[in-house]
Amino acid sequence: MGKKRGLVWLFACFAFLVSCGSGEETDRSRVYNIYALNKEETRIFSNEYEARSTEQSALIEELLAQLTATPEKPEYRAPLAGNFELIGYSVEEKQLILNFDEQYKGLPPTTEVLARAAVVRTMTQIKGIDYVSFQIRSAPLTDSAGNVIGIMSADMFIDNAESEMNSKEKVRVRLYFANEAGDKLIETNRTLVYNSSTNVSMERLVVEQLIGGPSEQVKDKAFPTVNPETKIVSVAVRDGTCYVNLNENFLSQIYNVSSEVTIYSIVNSLAELPNVSKVQIAVNGDSNVMFRENTSLAGTFGRNLDIVTTTY
Secondary structure, eight states: OHHHHHHHHHHHHHHHHHHHHHHHSOOGGGEEEEEEEETTSSOEEEEEEEOSOOSHHHHHHHHHHHHHSOOSSTTEEOTTOSSOOEEEEEEETTEEEEEEOGGGGGSOHHHHHHHHHHHHHHHTTSTTOOEEEEEETTEEOBOTTSOBOOOBOTHHHHTIIIIITTOOEEEEEEEEEEOTTSSSEEEEEEEEEEOGGGOOOHHHHHHHHHHHOOOTTTTTTOBOOSOTTOOEEEEEEETTEEEEEEOGGGGSOOSSOOHHHHHHHHHHHHHTSTTOSEEEEEETTBOSOEETTTEEOOSOEEOOGGGBOSOO
16 A cells, blocks of 8 residues: 555656646747748758747737848848848738838849748748738739739748759850940850749740840950840740740840840840740830831841851
8 A cells, every 4th residue: 555655656746847847848839930041042941939929910020030130050041131121011811911122122033932931931820820922112022024923821832942942953054245346246154043943934034144234254355235124024935936025125225236236145045045946026015116226026036146256
C-alpha cells in the first residue's frame, strides 16, 4: 500500500513539473513564420517570431515591421526593405490591402515575385486575413504585361515559392545597339538571371533590355536605340514570328540613330532566340504606321546582318 502511495506521489510530482515547465515554454499561438529572401534573391526562407500583439491591427503592423526590418541573420534580406515605401494598409473582408509608392515597380521582376510571396505567406497567418493584394498609389498592381495581379492567398505560392520560384538560371543573350555614328549596329552579349516562373518570356526580356539601353561595361562603344520612355504593351510568338506591341513613345526617337538601326536593333536581337525568325512591330496594336516618316511597320522584318559592324 505504501509502495502504491509512493508511485502516486511520484506521478503527481512529474505532472506538476510538466505543468510548470509548459508554463515557461513559448506560447505557440503567438509564433509566426516571418519570410525573407536570401541575399542572392533566389529563394525565400522563414524564421519563427513570437509576436507581442494579439489584436489584429496591432499584429498587422508588428509583422509588417518585421518584413521591413533587417533580419538578424546576415544571409537574409527583408522583402519590404528597399527604395520603395509602404504608404499604408487597410483590411476589407478578410483581405489585407497594401499600398506602395511608385518605386515598388522598380523592383526586378524575379525579386518582386519572391518579395510578394514572402509578404503574402507571412501576413495570411494572421487570423481573419485570408488574402493580400498590392496597390501602387491606390491603383492595382500589374505584372510586366500590364495584367492586374489581384488578390493573393498563401496557397498560390506554396508550390512555386520555394521550388519553381527558387530555380533561377543564367542565360546569355545577344543584343544589338547603335554605334557612335548611329548608322550601324554593334553586337553585344549580356548575361542575365532568368526565372521562367515570373511569367516573363525571354522575348519580352530581350525587348526590356533593349529599352533599358547598353550596360555600363559597353556604354563607351554601344549606344541606345529605343526611346527609354517606351512601354511594352505585349510580346508574343506564334509560328516563328515575334509580335512586339509598344506604346506611342516608341515613335518619338530621342537618339541620333537611323530608323533602320532602331528597327533592326529589335529584330536582330529577337532573331537570336531559337524560336524567332521574323518580327512584327506594332504601336498600340496597330502595325499600319510609319516610324519616323520613312519606315513602314506593316509586315514583318527578318534578320539583317548587313547593318551590323564590328568597327567601333
